[in-house]
Amino acid sequence: MEAINELRALYGVAVKNWRIFTSYKLWLVSDVMMGFFFVGQALLIGIGLTGERNSRALQQITGYADYVTFAVLGFMVLGFGLTFLSGFVWSVVDELYAGTLEYSFAAPMRRITFFMGNVLTRLFLSFLYMSVYVPIFILLFDVRFNFLNFVKALPFLLIGAVGMIGLGMAAAGLVLYLKDPGPFITILEMLVFALSGAMYPISILPMGLQVLAKALPYAPTSEAVRKIVAYGYTASVNEISYLMLLSGFYAIIGYLSYKWSEKQARTVGLKSY
Amino acid sequence: MILSAVVEKEFRMFFRYPLRVISSILVGIVFLLQFVFFGQAVLGGRYSALLEVSTGMGDYPTYALIGYVLWWVSVSPMEAYVWGVRRELQRGTFEMNILSPAKIVELLSGLAISWLLMDSVLMMIVFAIGVVIFAIPLTLLIILKSLPIVVASLIAFLGFGFVFAGLVMMLKNIGPFAQIFEFAMLFFSGVFFPLNVMPKAMIAFSKLFPLTHAAAVVRGLFVGKGYLEVWGEVAWLLVLIPVYWGIGYLIFKWAERITRVIGYGGY
Amino acid sequence: MYAIEVNNLKKYYPKKIPFPFRKVEWIEAVKGISFKVKKGELFGFLGPNGAGKTTTIKMLTTLLEPTDGSARILGYDIRENTREIRRRINLVAEGERTLYWRLSGYENLKYFARIYYVSKEEERERIESLLKLVGLWEKRNDLVMNYSRGMKQRLAIAKALVNDPKVLFLDEPTLGLDVQSSIFVREFVRKLVDEQGKTVLLTTHYMAEAEQLCDRIAIIDHGKIIALDTPDNLKKLVMNEDAVEIRLKGNVPEETPWRLAIVERDMESNVTVLRGPVDEEELSKVVEWLVRRKAKIISVEQKEPTLEDVFIRLTGRGLRD
Structure with a gap:
């Protein structure tokens, strides 16, 4: 009975989030446009600089000659990742600003249900975006990849997502207690953005940043996904096992920080704006 | 006097929060890095012979940095109107400004100039960091030579953004449109790639944007050309200044009349 | 010369933005009002929400253009001489x-002083x-966002x-505002x-405020002035009538009998207050009628009798109904 109640609460949170999202129709459109903007930009930069649709230089570093496919896969992982970081954190912070967060937290529902309801909507939205992007990218930009391998890569996108959710929860737990969370989140987003390896292989970054990129769950996810799409499972064992290890680590961090913030909320209370 | 009051107010509100300033600079840098690193990864280096043939500048990081910094500043007045005015409309401070004997045009352009200056400060920092990261060769002479055209560009950008000033007083929710438009500018004006990869009609269309010409002139100066050699682009830019100021002013006058009938930002 | 002179002022709002060639419907917010305010007078606009008070103020302060009619402030026309008026x-x-929350109290006033052309020497x-004067000197360097609601209002008055x-x-x-701040504001304005x-021209929907504070009051309802006089004279309208207040708990009949109007409704305790001119003979009938329902x-x-009764007598409704 208790489990059913919790599930109903989860569903309630998810539906509420969905309603709020879809009420900003223009923002949804402008969100979807961002995908075309990124990939279109990649295509035109490539053609403008090399005059060709394939790049030998990129192939040497990453195995991908087709730079557009490379960017598409990276962008999808990034979109996925930002969903769990910025989307997630912002929705919590927005509720904090609006003053509704306390109501949600005051409900008997477990707090993790509230976070998971958020995650659920985001996940659904991400897959929705992807189902719009993939066919259109294939048509519009002539993106070519082994579809079977792409499907095979999806479970690892989800495993990467576990790590991203963990990081997102840690961030959400933390920002609730900052004085001015907005810019802090932006800074975090930008770090993720720069180190996600979406648009370029992280091996061209300076050493320090490479290490940092490896330590966050985003670049390892894009690398694993890209490698599986290009070469299948067996060739990607190293990437896969590293990703699983990392995701597990962030899941624990996320859980612990959620516990901490739960305790913190009861001792110091939430701030009002 | 009005101008300095508005600028001081906006500067205080922005620079009071150092973390906000830092996060803005970081956004500026990361966005730039994405595309420059991507270009370099595809090229396998920084020099593109193709780019040199089509634009006269072969060094990709320099090409992108100039276009990008100018792009950011160019959309700044537009953002000031779309977000700055909208914020004041929502909060109710807008009417308190209108109520004063100062002219609305003065107040609004004060706002746009403030944002343009703030973004210029941010972009100077981003530019400096870009110069260091990408090891861009730069001399004081080039900077001094570029200054006049940069100032002219800023005036043109102000006029271009002014078109939005009137619109936002009536339609306070044009934010997402403006955002789409801002990103479209990256395409229209060849910020990260040479324009010749675009269809002919698009290249012709791109002439309408002050940013296209501003970037072309500055890039020309950076590879050592003189003003005489890029005179065509300079002329375009100078012609566009009165055109956009004129169009913007007409739209604004019309919107001002309408808003006194329907109230500010009600729709 | 009057401080404010209003002549058959009207304001109709379009339902949509009137782009050229677009047909739009119009909502009548103010339907032709006239009044004069003498210099040094404290004039009140009393009426329920949506009566047209704010629209009138926006027209008189040159923020909105009237649809028809005219008005002069200190002799200046509100259409032609907007800057002189402002x-x-x-x-x-x-x-x-209405203030900048991310600026301090002092910075807010400094900004507004400048856009009102206050000279540097005087500033x-x-x-x-x-x-x-408004008791905020000690807090002048605090950001407005940290002010209480009452302090914000005091700063708005200073502005x-x-x-x-x-x-x-x-x-x-x-x-x-809380009670203390309200008292401060009223005394300050007086x-x-x-x-x-x-x-001073102020709008309110608090009867007591209008009664206590104003030299003369215009009662406005549905965009029209339905009475205008000093508070005492207005009350004379209902002088000979007995005002009766009946408190009900729970359900309230949909129609109210005689000229009773709902003047208060407390959701929490579920108590409704009816008020109206009911004389001794009628009273038992009224009670019987209510009990039957x-x-x-x-x-x-x-x-x-108070101004509330004047309003009920003129409109058949309570002010907050």
């Missing part, structure tokens, strides 16, 4: 968001005296005095008129 008037608008002194206006407009100046000779009467009281 130099000489100021407004405390409704709500607490410092004026701001200091205003901040001291409205920054150009030393001859005519001051206040839109619902005590709405949402003093502005009595000691500095300013002309299963209304639970808690109390019946005889009251001194």
Whole structure:
């Protein structure tokens, strides 16, 4: 009975989030446009600089000659990742600003249900975006990849997502207690953005940043996904096992920080704006 | 006097929060890095012979940095109107400004100039960091030579953004449109790639944007050309200044009349 | 010359933006009002929400163009001489968001002083005296976002005095304030008129406020002035009638009998207050009527007539109905 109640609460949170999202129709459109903007930009930069649709230089570093496919896969992982970081954190912070967060937290529902309801909507939205992007990218930009391998890569996108959710929860737990969370989140987003390896292989970054990129769950996810799409499972064992290890680590961090913030909320209370 | 009051107010509100300033600079840098690193990864280096043939500048990081910094500043007045005015409309401070004997045009352009200056400060920092990261060769002479055209560009950008000033007083929710438009500018004006990869009609269309010409002139100066050699682009830019100021002013006058009938930002 | 002279002023709002060639419907917010306010008078606009009070104030402060009719402020036409008017008037608008929250109290006044062309020599002194006058001098360097609601309103009033206006407009100046702050604002406004000779036009939907504060009151409803006089004269309209207040708990009949109107409704305790002119003979009939409709009467009281009764008599409704 208790489990059913919790599930109903989860569903309630998810539906509420969905309603709020879809009420900003223009923002949804402008969100979807961002995908075309990124990939279109990649295509035109490539053609403008090399005059060709394939790049030998990129192939040497990453195995991908087709730079557009490379960017598409990276962008999808990034979109996925930002969903769990910025989307997630912002929705919590927005509720904090609006003053509704306390109501949600005051409900008997477990707090993790509230976070998971958020995650659920985001996940659904991400897959929705992807189902719009993939066919259109294939048509519009002539993106070519082994579809079977792409499907095979999806479970690892989800495993990467576990790590991203963990990081997102840690961030959400933390920002609730900052004085001015907005810019802090932006800074975090930008770090993720720069180190996600979406648009370029992280091996061209300076050493320090490479290490940092490896330590966050985003670049390892894009690398694993890209490698599986290009070469299948067996060739990607190293990437896969590293990703699983990392995701597990962030899941624990996320859980612990959620516990901490739960305790913190009861001792110091939430701030009002 | 009005101008300095508005600028001081906006500067205080922005620079009071150092973390906000830092996060803005970081956004500026990361966005730039994405595309420059991507270009370099595809090229396998920084020099593109193709780019040199089509634009006269072969060094990709320099090409992108100039276009990008100018792009950011160019959309700044537009953002000031779309977000700055909208914020004041929502909060109710807008009417308190209108109520004063100062002219609305003065107040609004004060706002746009403030944002343009703030973004210029941010972009100077981003530019400096870009110069260091990408090891861009730069001399004081080039900077001094570029200054006049940069100032002219800023005036043109102000006029271009002014078109939005009137619109936002009536339609306070044009934010997402403006955002789409801002990103479209990256395409229209060849910020990260040479324009010749675009269809002919698009290249012709791109002439309408002050940013296209501003970037072309500055890039020309950076590879050592003189003003005489890029005179065509300079002329375009100078012609566009009165055109956009004129169009913007007409739209604004019309919107001002309408808003006194329907109230500010009600729709 | 009058401070404010209003002649058959009308305001219709279009339902959509009237782009060229677009047909739009119009909503009638103010349907032709006329009145005059003398210099040094404290004039009140009393009426329920949506009666057209704010629209009238926005027209008189040149923020909105009237659809028809005319008005003069200190002899200047509100259509033609907007800048002359703006130099000489100021407004405390409704709500607490009319100042910059990310600036301090001092910085707010400094900004507004400048856009009101206050000279550099006067600026410092004026701001200091205003901040001291409203009791915010100690807090002048705090950001407005950290001010309480009452402090924000006091700063809004200081802002409205920054150009030393001859005519001051206040839109619902005590709405949402705590009791203490409300008292401060009322006394302060009264003093502005009595000691500095300013002309004040304020809107309110609190009867007591209008009654206590104003020299004359215009009662406005559905965009029209339905009565205009001094509070005492207005009350004479209902002098010979007995005002009765009946408190009900729970259900209230859909129609109210005689000229009773709902004047208060407390959701929490579920108590509704009916009020109206009911004489002794009628009273027992009224009570009987209510009982028959299963209304639970808690109390019946005889009251001194107030402006509320004037409003009920003129409109058949309560002010907050």
